[in-house]
Amino acid sequence: MGDIDPSFIREPECRPQHTLNEEGIPVIDLSGMSDPSAIGEIVKAIGNACKEWGFFQVINHGTEESHAKVDAVSRKFFNLNKDEKNKVRRDIVQVMGYYDSEHTQNSKDWKESYEFVVEEPTLMPLSIDLNDNQIYEWNNKWPQNPPEFREVCKEYAKVMETLAFKLLEYIFMSLGLPPKRFHEFFKGHQSSFVKINYYPPCPSPDLVLGCGPHKDTGALVILPQDDVGGLEVRRQSDGEWVKVKPIPGAYVVNVGDVVQVWSNDAYQSVEHRVVVNSKKERLSTPFSLQVPHFTVVEPLEEFTNAENPPKYKPYNWGKFLAKKKFANFQKIEGESIQIKHFKIY
Ligand SMILES: O=C(O)CCC(=O)C(=O)O
Numbered sequence: 438m439g440d441i442d443p444s445f446i447r448e449p450e451c452r453p454q455h456t457l458n459e460e461g462i463p464v465i466d467l468s469g470m471s472d473p474s475a476i477g478e479i480v481k482a483i484g485n486a487c488k489e490w491g492f493f494q495v496i497n498h499g500t501e502e503s504h505a506k507v508d509a510v511s512r513k514f515f516n517l518n519k520d521e522k523n524k525v526r527r528d529i530v531q532v533m534g535y536y537d538s539e540h541t542q543n544s545k546d547w548k549e550s551y552e553f554v555v556e557e558p559t560l561m562p563l564s565i566d567l568n569d570n571q572i573y574e575w576n577n578k579w580p581q582n583p584p585e586f587r588e589v590c591k592e593y594a595k596v597m598e599t600l601a602f603k604l605l606e607y608i609f610m611s612l613g614l615p616p617k618r619f620h621e622f623f624k625g626h627q628s629s630f631v632k633i634n635y636y637p638p639c640p641s642p643d644l645v646l647g648c649g650p651h652k653d654t655g656a657l658v659i660l661p662q663d664d665v666g667g668l669e670v671r672r673q674s675d676g677e678w679v680k681v682k683p684i685p686g687a688y689v690v691n692v693g694d695v696v697q698v699w700s701n702d703a704y705q706s707v708e709h710r711v712v713v714n715s716k717k718e719r720l721s722t723p724f725s726l727q728v729p730h731f732t733v734v735e736p737l738e739e740f741t742n743a744e745n746p747p748k749y750k751p752y753n754w755g756k757f758l759a760k761k762k763f764a765n766f767q768k769i770e771g772e773s774i775q776i777k778h779f780k781i782y
């Protein structure tokens with residue numbers, strides 16, 4: 438056993454063995470985005486990827502420069518000493534900022550993160566109590582150091598938001614819906630955020646996970662990563678863990694729980710995790726597109742009828758997210774809130 442704190446060590450059955458090197462996750466070229474005659478092919482490829490994997494990679498998305506800047510400034514930030522990083526540490530009141538002890542599945546993840554909301558402030562329910570209508574503000578805690586951190590991050594968020602909307606339009610088109618069908622859900626204050634994940638090298642990578650198995654809760658995630666690798670996706674056909682090969686300049690994209698519910702299970706939000714290694718640090722900078730807190734998430738009427746009734750009960754997005762965040766701050770008994778708790782059949 439390596440010399441690591443026991444709180445990071447996973448139960449033997451949850452450790453990262455038996456991963457496949459399969460290269461099945463589709464890579465989709467977006468260079469035709471501005472050519473109306475190319476959109477059909479892109480939409481078809483995205484639809485097939487969503488059905489088979491819930492994941493795909495995109496290349497030629499046109500945002501490489503902004504990503505390179507956020508990658509560079511993030512490495513500078515995470516290389517600062519702990520005291521400096523702790524100046525922007527998140528807490529149970531201001532949940533955005535720096536942290537280093539996230540629990541997924543009740544074991545600590547081998548990583549540090551910095552999280553910020555795209556809209557400042559982002560409005561959220563004060564409590565998880567369904568009868569409590571009080572709202573409070575999620576604000577960002579921006580570090581003074583590196584000095585360019587805030588500006589670079591804000592620019593990155595703007596660029597990624599535009600790309601995320603475009604990709605969600607394609608996803609809706611692939612479901613046979615008008616591309617702008619989802620725009621009504623993003624009126625008012627959306628709750629999108631960016632999470633910068635830094636995975637230090639680990640002396641015992643076979644005992645820990647950088648990020649435990651989870652599904653993303655929002656609508657859509659765009660996940661740029663560096664060239665180290667470590668992201669793994671649960672293959673829907675047989676439940677095997679499959680490595681996602683880093684491709685220079687490519688972004689991983691996955692649909693989240695909200696698209697699963699909207700589409701009444703036509704598309705699945707797929708489980709994924711991160712393994713670490715003993716030699717190299719790794720950085721990823723996912724952008725999560727999320728609806729405003731007051732949104733009631735439920736299967737869209739286009740996917741339900743008498744023969745195919747809704748598979749989920751409606752749920753309030755803000756309360757769901759608040760509950761999820763709360764679970765991040767403590768080791769809780771049982772599992773945290775998930776969409777399966779709203780499943781009807
Ligand atoms: O670092 C990664 O590649 C994945 C991180 C992730 O899944 C998340 O932050 O939700």
Ligand SMILES: [Fe+2]
Nearest residue numbers: 651652653709
């Ligand atoms: Fe994730």
